Amino acid sequence: MKIAFLLGQFPTLSETFILNQITGLIDRGHQVDIYASKPKKNSTIHPDVEKYKLLEKTYYDNQPKQKSVAYKNGFQLVFTHFLANPVKGLPILIKILKFVKPGKSSELLEIFYSAASCLPINENYDIIHCHFGIIGIKGMILKDLGAITSQKFLVSFYGLDVTMLPQMKGHDVYKALFKKVDLVLGLTTLMNKQLIELGASPEKLKKLPTTSVNLTNYKFNPSILSENEPIKLLTVARLVEKKGLEYSIKAVSKVIKDNPDRRINYRIIGKGSLRKNLVQLIEQLGVSPQIQLLGGMSQTEVKKVYNDSHIFILSSITASNGDQEGLPTVLQEAQAIGLPILSTLHSGIPETIVDGKSGFLVPEKDVDALTQKLDYLVKNPQVWPEMGMQGRKFVETNYNMDKVMDQLVEIYEQILS
Numbered sequence: 001m002k003i004a005f006l007l008g009q010f011p012t013l014s015e016t017f018i019l020n021q022i023t024g025l026i027d028r029g030h031q032v033d034i035y036a037s038k039p040k041k042n043s044t045i046h047p048d049v050e051k052y053k054l055l056e057k058t059y060y061d062n063q064p065k066q067k068s069v070a071y072k073n074g075f076q077l078v079f080t081h082f083l084a085n086p087v088k089g090l091p092i093l094i095k096i097l098k099f100v101k102p103g104k105s106s107e108l109l110e111i112f113y114s115a116a117s118c119l120p121i122n123e124n125y126d127i128i129h130c131h132f133g134i135i136g137i138k139g140m141i142l143k144d145l146g147a148i149t150s151q152k153f154l155v156s157f158y159g160l161d162v163t164m165l166p167q168m169k170g171h172d173v174y175k176a177l178f179k180k181v182d183l184v185l186g187l188t189t190l191m192n193k194q195l196i197e198l199g200a201s202p203e204k205l206k207k208l209p210t211t212s213v214n215l216t217n218y219k220f221n222p223s224i225l226s227e228n229e230p231i232k233l234l235t236v237a238r239l240v241e242k243k244g245l246e247y248s249i250k251a252v253s254k255v256i257k258d259n260p261d262r263r264i265n266y267r268i269i270g271k272g273s274l275r276k277n278l279v280q281l282i283e284q285l286g287v288s289p290q291i292q293l294l295g296g297m298s299q300t301e302v303k304k305v306y307n308d309s310h311i312f313i314l315s316s317i318t319a320s321n322g323d324q325e326g327l328p329t330v331l332q333e334a335q336a337i338g339l340p341i342l343s344t345l346h347s348g349i350p351e352t353i354v355d356g357k358s359g360f361l362v363p364e365k366d367v368d369a370l371t372q373k374l375d376y377l378v379k380n381p382q383v384w385p386e387m388g389m390q391g392r393k394f395v396e397t398n399y400n401m402d403k404v405m406d407q408l409v410e411i412y413e414q415i416l417s
Contacts, residue, residue, distance in 0.1 A: 001412060002031045002123060004148060006130040006139045010036035010058060011049045014238060016299060017211040017329050018131055023048050024214075024405035033125075034058040035117060035148070044298045059121060063113035070109050074116075081116045088146070089119055095145050114138060115147035125150035127412050133161035136177050143180075152415045156185040156210060159326030159347070162194045167322040175199055182415055187211060187327040188348030208407060209352075211329040212399040218303070218336035220392050223310040223384035230263035231378055234309035234339070236302055236330045239272025239293070242323045244315035244344065244364065246281055251315070251370035253285040255378055258371075262378060264290055266313075269305060271296040303337075310384060311377050312339040316346040317364040327352055332399040335359075335391030340384050342373055352399065358391030 005022060007015075025032050034057055049055065064070045082089035092115055100108040128150040130139040136155035142148045155177065166173050178184070178199045185208045186192040192200075192207055225231065233252060237243040245268065252266045268278075268291070275293060282291045297305070306312075312334035316325045324347040331352050334341060341359025343349050344366075355361045360377075362369035377384070 001126040001409075001416075003033070003127045003129060003412070004123070004125045004150065005032060005034045006128060006135050006142075007034060007036045008132065008135060009038055009040045010034055011045055011054070012040040013044055013046060013296070013299065016046060019046055019048055019054075020212070020214055020401050021210055021405065021408065022054065023052055024401060025409070026052055028405065028409060030409075032057065033121065033123065035114075037061050037063070037114075044296060046299055059117045061110075061113040061117050063109060067105070067109070070113070074109065074112055077112075077116045081119045085119060085122075088122070092119070092145050092147055099141070099145070110138070111141055111145075114142055115145055118142060118147040121148075123149075126152065126416060128153045130155045131158070133157050133165060133174055133177070136181065137174070140177050140180050152182045152412075153180065154183045154185065154411075154415075155181050156208075157191060157195060157326070158187060158211070159191075160323045162186075162191055162198070162324075162326075163347075164319070164321055164323040166198055171198065173198075178204070183411065185210070185411075188351050190348050190351070191326060206411060208404065208411065209327055209399055210404060210408065211327045211332070212401040212404040213329065213332045213336050213395060214401040215336055215396065218306075218333055220336070220338050220388075221307050222338040222388040223340060223381075225310060225381040225384070230265050231311070231381070232309045233264065233266040233311050233313055233374075234269070234305060234334075235267075235313050236269045236305075236333075237314060237328075238270050239268075239274040239278060240323075241274065241319040241321075242316060242325060243270075243272075244317040245274065245278055247317070247365055247367050247370060248313045248315040249278065249281055249287075249291060250285070250367045251374055252291060252313070253282075253287045254367070254371045255374050256287055256290050258375065259378060264378065266291045267294055267305060267309070268292070269294045269297050269302055306334060306337045306339065309339060310381070311374070312341050312359075313370075313374070314341070314343045314349075315364075315370055316344050316349060318346065325349060332395050335388075336395045336399075338385075338388030338392055340377055340387040341391065342370065342377065354390060354394055358387055358394055 082093040130136040184200050184205050256264050327348045344364050345361050353359045360373040
């Protein structure tokens with residue numbers, strides 16, 4: 001099959017679940033081309049991007065930020081892309097000018113540059129697969145214009161596009177998309193219910209947990225506390241509101257102070273806008289020696305820290321702007337390694353943790369509940385290996401990327417037939 005993946009930024013280290021889909025399809029003998037807005041600046045690149053030579057298969061919009069430059073470069077693109085192939089390009093250019101309403105210059109530029117990036121490729125794909133709802137809307141427009149063509153058109157939703165975007169742009173933001181799309185993929189049962197509330201047809205809707213794990217890359221390593229070893233807690237997350245890091249930091253601080261006879265270290269891997277606030281919080285709580293913000297890391301580096309940890313924490317919350325998690329891949333990764341989990345009753349997380357067996361789930365923003373469960377785990381390291389084994393089995397059964405990729409290919413084949 002020939003498949004076009006439409007994305008936002010690519011490559012970006014926080015979206016390894018999309019990278020896994022691309023490489024999984026290539027491994028199964030399918031052609032995958034990638035259309036993206038721009039590369040992620042100053043981002044560590046996952047080794048698979050180079051291994052599979054994905055940048056050679058990626059086509060960028062390359063829209064300049066400055067409008068005057070965008071218009072100047074766009075004028076050149078009219079000749080080099082649209083008029084160079086007048087049979088296809090000229091009708092598309094006319095449609096773009098008719099499509100965009102007066103006063104919507106930003107929208108005009110975005111569609112113009114996206115269409116221009118598609119024109120030189122001139123492929124008729126079997127599948128166009130858009131990732132995130134907002135990219136689905138752009139893909140729908142490009143398909144309507146004839147800039148990119150395919151037999152079937154799919155959109156995957158991941159979280160903020162279901163919760164935050166409809167609050168910003170209106171409940172009917174996907175009304176046109178849901179009419180034209182051939183299939184909608186959601187990560188969880190809860191997410192699919194939310195998509196139906198937004199107007200998706202149940203007949204066009206499937207659940208597929210594409211934020212799954214390539215288990216060959218995550219060897220089982222059960223948590224065992226060696227003599228004289230500190231208890232090592234870990235969070236891997238972007239430093240943004242919905243990750244609820246202030247609550248896990250407060251809970252860890254309490255447990256540290258309530259257990260002066262135990263050495264406890266808490267490492268947080270990730271970058272984000274809240275770093276300064278979190279540093280201040282850690283200093284105010286007086287736990288700077290025990291809680292470290294390690295910044296961003298490559299996937300290889302993250303796996304080393306997983307293997308050198310005992311307990312994984314992710315205290316996700318609903319952000320003030322409505323943003324929620326979809327299905328955090330880090331929870332599957334941590335369980336695959338064999339770490340007991342402490343997380344929250346938030347969005348799709350209860351579908352990925354077996355509460356009381358592979359980990360514990362507590363209400364959002366409940367520092368006391370987080371503290372209580374973490375205190376139990378800290379004081380009872382003998383339960384860690386069994387909890388880790390339960391988590392590994394659960395991931396093997398439900399979130400094995402190989403199985404999920406086979407399901408995705410089967411979905412493609414079904415809608416094509």
